[in-house]
Amino acid sequence: MTGRLSDDYFDEIYAAAADPWSLGERWYEQRKYAITLAMLPSPRYEHAFEPGCSVGVLTDALAARCAKVTATDVAAAALDATRARLERSGAAGRVDLLRSSLDERWPLDGTDLVVLSEVAYYFEASALRDVLTRECPRLDSGTTIVAAHWRYAVADYPMSGDEANEVIAATPGLHHLARYRDDDVVIDVFTVGASASASVAVRTDVPGAAG
Numbered sequence: 001m002t003g004r005l006s007d008d009y010f011d012e013i014y015a016a017a018a019d020p021w022s023l024g025e026r027w028y029e030q031r032k033y034a035i036t037l038a039m040l041p042s043p044r045y046e047h048a049f050e051p052g053c054s055v056g057v058l059t060d061a062l063a064a065r066c067a068k069v070t071a072t073d074v075a076a077a078a079l080d081a082t083r084a085r086l087e088r089s090g091a092a093g094r095v096d097l098l099r100s101s102l103d104e105r106w107p108l109d110g111t112d113l114v115v116l117s118e119v120a121y122y123f124e125a126s127a128l129r130d131v132l133t134r135e136c137p138r139l140d141s142g143t144t145i146v147a148a149h150w151r152y153a154v155a156d157y158p159m160s161g162d163e164a165n166e167v168i169a170a171t172p173g174l175h176h177l178a179r180y181r182d183d184d185v186v187i188d189v190f191t192v193g194a195s196a197s198a199s200v201a202v203r204t205d206v207p208g209a210a211g
Helices: 007-016 027-039 057-063 076-089 125-138 161-169
Strands: 045-051 066-073 095-099 113-117 144-150 174-181 185-192
Touching: 007 076, 027 057, 027 144, 027 174, 027 185, 045 057, 057 066, 057 076, 057 113, 066 076, 076 095, 125 161, 144 161, 161 174, 161 185
Parallel strands: 045 066, 045 113, 066 095, 113 144
Antiparallel strands: 144 185, 174 185
């Protein structure tokens, strides 16, 4: 497909380094994943879809919160690394790994969480907009979408993280729940369709929460 970085680009990245972005080692990444998971409005999900899973650090963490995870990547080496990580952690049985891209059809087998982590800025804005316009209406009302992206410009990438999250936020039918942003990362959480309340406290009946 045009409108995004090619599969060959990522094959070359993983040929040069097994973990090109040091996702399994950097405190920055550990902190970012912790913030991403903490922002999810529900404690448990049935089926998470994570395109662009890379070496599976976040995939492994999602498997602890979800009955099932479908994780995809365009690079075979990334999927091999994810599979090995999940086998070591014991989470392999809860995760389906597919060689696929964000711009292909999303799984709809009870999907109630979509995780767009460091993947949307590989697309041109128009291509990303087309994917979201096509796929988001197929999701059930109440599905959570979380978008987490590095904010610094990267010469090879068609968009910055801020631009990618702005495209996602402009998708019809998404209700914005929460945002975290610092110098490095922007994380937004949305729900598909109208939300009865954006307050986790209200939805979980915490005493004293506003009705």
